[in-house]
Each structure stands twice: as structure tokens, then as C-alpha cells.
Amino acid sequence: MVEIITPVLLLMLTFFAFSLAFWLYRISKSRPIISSLFHPLVTAPILVSAVLLLINIDYSDYRKANQPLFFLLGTATVALAIPLHQQFHHIRNLTKPLLLTLVFGASFAVISALSIAWVLGATPETLISLAPKSVTTPVALGIAEKINGEPALTAGIVVFTGVIGAIFGPLLFRWLGISDDRIKGFVLGICAHGVGTARAFEISGKCGAFSSLGLGLTGAITAIILPWIIIYTFR
């Protein structure tokens, strides 16, 4: 009996934790700093993890039960084409600044992570797992496989990068006085992939569209360029 209903309960756990997290986020909205730290992407996973540890269930079982959500993440990625299409007239005029920012941002994310880690004495395996950190999860896993990184570690690093970017990005923009939604969105998409894009859509539709663009382009160019950088550096 228990085995039969466990998957359903584990899927319900995600929805329940998210609803609770979303409610917390709503009531903290009036204070930007607190509400950033109470983003559902921070609180919901903590709630779920706590419950899983408490009732002693493996992550692999939870993951299996939540497979429908992983699948729908793919569908949602396809759906990003619609805001991109609707906002394209804003993007067309900015081809040159966008492309330059993209190439610089995507390479700087990799180079800064690798050099800081190298200074701190990380092993080559860790360095390789760190390299695809700013790319959307499925791309990062594909790259990690290609360059022989640790897939589980890479997945964790990618998600953590996204959450850090999504939480602190909007705060940074406030402090730096950056008010243009196009800049906010594109930077979130480049640095914090899908998680940042989810956050960008909360700011505005335009912000979300620029984030979708950043996410898609960063995934594509990193997937093409990174394997070559890694092969060249670690040979």
C-alpha cells in the first residue's frame, strides 16, 4: 500500500512546499531584501529536503516521483519562444550590444569561476565540473559528459548558480542603479539561466523575453565553445 501511494505523495510534497513557499514570498513582498531571500526557489527546496531527510527517503525516489515536472521543464523551455517572438522588435535594434555582451558575459562566467577555483586550489575534476555553471541544466549535463566532469556535481553547481543569480541579481541591480528591464533580463539569462529567467518574468514580460534570449544563446555558444577550451587547457 505504502509503495503504491508514495510517488503521488512525493509529487504532492513538491506542490505543497511550493504553495507554502509562494505564500511566504507574497507576505514578505513589501521588503525587497527579505523577499529576495524568501524566494520560492530557496524556501521550497529547503522544505522538501527537510521533509525527505525527516522521513528518510532517497533523492532518487523523490526525483523519480517528480519526473513529470522535469518533463514539463522541457515544455516550458519551448514556451520561451513566445515571449521572445512578441518582444523581438525590441531585440532587433540591439543586435550588436547584445552579441558583444553575450560573448563577454558567457566567457567571463567560465573564466572567473575557473581562475578563482584554481587560486583556491581546486582539483582538476572540480574545475571541470565548475566550468559549465552558467548554462541551463540539460546543456550543462551534456557538456559535463563531453568533458568528463561529474554530472551530479555539475547539476548541483548549475542550480546553485541560478539561485544565487536570481536572488542577488535584482538586489545588485537596485544598488547599482540599473533600471532598464532589458539589461536586467539579459544579464539574468546569461548568468542565472532558467532560474534567473523565472525570476525575470516576475519583473516584466520584456525582462523575461531578454532573459530567455540570454539563456538560449548562452546555452548554445557555451555548448559549442567550452569543450574546446577544456580540451585545450587540460591537455
Place this chain on the structure above:
Amino acid sequence: MLKGLLVLLLFQGIGEATSHYSGLPIPGPVIGMILLFIYLQLSRSELSIGLGDAAHFMIRWLSLLFVPACVGFFFLIKIPNKQWVAVTGVIVISTLVTMIITAFLMKYLMAKSKRFKPKAEQ
């Protein structure tokens, strides 16, 4: 809206197939997104309300869909790796620094392109 969801699934399928058979390192959904975007740009007709609604619905709950993946992060500690503090520090510092520099670079580049083409902006 159902028709819209069907279109999204269709492009997800086409993307998965393209990714699998072409050997490109880009995942199926990203290829699906690019193809759907190209299709929308090329088609002369208005975006159907159903597709707009379906996409809006999916994107509205994008955060929810990331929850299971984020939970995985907390279970990584079980992986034998003693470089935890370093890894966390690297991610926080390099992500924040990259965001700051990238944002200022884009602001500068946009201001510069505006100066050359003042009309294109509006």
C-alpha cells in the same frame, strides 16, 4: 489553450528528435524553442490566443518546475568531495562579479549604439 499545449509538445518532440539524431550538444527543448521561434517569425498570421495562453501558463509556473532539480543540490553533500566551501565561494563570487560587469558593459554598449542611431531606439 489545449491546441497551444499541443504545439509546444510538438516542438519539444521535434527538438528532442533533432538533438538525438544530429549529435548536436544542444538539448532538445532548446532546439525546440529556437525552431518554434523561427516558425513564429516566418508565419505571417497573428500568434494564436491558445498558444499565447499555454506559454503564459507554463512560464508563470516555471519556478515550480525547478523545485525538484534544486532539491538535488542538498543531497550532493553525500558525494565524497571535500571541496565544498571552495566550490560554494567560487560560485557566489564569480556569479556576482560576472553579473555586475556584464550589466555595466551592456549599459555602456547600449548607450553607445544609441548615440550612433538615435532613431532606431524608439
